[in-house]
Amino acid sequence: MASPLTDERTIPSAADRQRPPARRPGLGLLVLLIATFxxxxxxxxxxxxxxxxxxxxxxxxxxIQWVVAGFGLALATGLITAGRLGDMFGRRRIFAVGLALFTLTSVACGIAPTAGILVASRVLQGLAAALMGPQVLSIIQTDYAGKAQARAFSMYGLTMGIGAVFGQLIGGLLIKADFFGLDWRTCFLINLPVGAVTLLLVPRALTESRAPQRPRLDVTGVALSTLAVVALVLPLIQGREQGWPLWTWLCLALSALLFAEFAVHQHRLGRRGADPLVDTALFRERTFTVGVLAQLVFWIGQASFFLVLALYLQQGRGLDALASGVVFTAIGAGYMITSTTAHHLSARLGRHTISVGALGMVLGLALLWEASHRIGTTGGIGWLVPGLFFDGLGMGMVIAPLTTIVLRGVTPQLVGSASGAVATIQQIGGALGVALIGIIFYDAVGSGQPESFPHAFGLGLGFLIAVEVALAALVLLLPRKAASTG
Incomplete structure (x- = not known):
């Protein structure tokens, strides 16, 4: 069987030589980045x-918990299937459908009269986001090549980080501005003009692409993957709040069985020459397998860090959402410096770009640990800035290069499948990280007195330091030849 991955140092394949040029590469990338943001x-x-x-x-x-959890759960469960739908029906088409639905469901969230309708709208919004996510990665992979592709992945990583780091600041500004008395609703309604304009640009900016041989949808695989992700992510989201009752452990055990059955089912389909949702041949390549594991480890440390930092600032230090968001900009400053040049760094350092980034995050987290213990609950917040800045520098050296390494050599036939798998791993990593750090942090906080937050924050930082050290070590298992993104 031919390898699903290709060595980027070899002569381009026929599929690469026949790659249709993007209609307007700059405008097309802007459209993809707006949707990602x-x-x-x-x-x-x-x-x-x-x-x-x-x-x-x-x-x-x-x-209120389900306003947050419903979006994340729907997003995680839909990504693998969405990647296959793009392969089947066209990545631009599915991207446009997802963008249109995301815009409409954002409006539904913004005008929701009750909590129940808001939760339902958030679930639908998560499914719409799932339709878009794998198409963004697939279109970058199929419409851009060489240095243009490296720059595109670099900008993709930059955009993801800006959305995550500055989300709290933007939300605080929108709520404080209170446009037309809409208060929190502007956080959702802002997507209407942005989404509508972006949707109009899609036909002009993006080239349609699909798998060279149109695959069929593996309905059994869809059911197994969806149930497996739900069984894993749902208890991770709800378990801590409910004290980890019996049903959460049963779900986690069931998820392991479902993932195992999904893997066996996908392998059987692949051996028969059918169309699995995730071709297990991908995992025979060390670059993809190690890269996916590195994605899991990295994203375990991201949402969990933002969670404990926000809790420490707002509940431990008494900052409001806007002031807390301003503190987050220190991460963004460092992140923007390295994420905009990550493709140049990767051309020089190869896989070691990620290791250096991970160790930069270790340095930043260690500085934060020392600063948080120094200032306690009354010292100057400014002592946190150096640690946050170095953490941002490290983040910017990891996100885009790691995504590039995982997807760079995937053949056009499997790019949607691989993109869906990578995006799903990112969401699972985020949920797992939040669950693990929640156990550490909330156990240390106890009754929630402000004096307990610096200690709890420090314990959380210790966990995150261990995660980043593991990432730096794991990257060394990547083949040297697969690491260059120049």
């Missing part, structure tokens, strides 16, 4: 709006 922003911005939502909608704690 909207998704990343909506994932994080809602945390700022929660207090206002709860008062306005007279919502209980459980409903």
């Amino acid at each position: 909207m998704t990343a922003l909506d994932f994080f911005i809602v945390n700022v709006a929660i207090p206002s939502m709860q008062v306005d909608l007279h919502a209980g704690t459980a409903s």
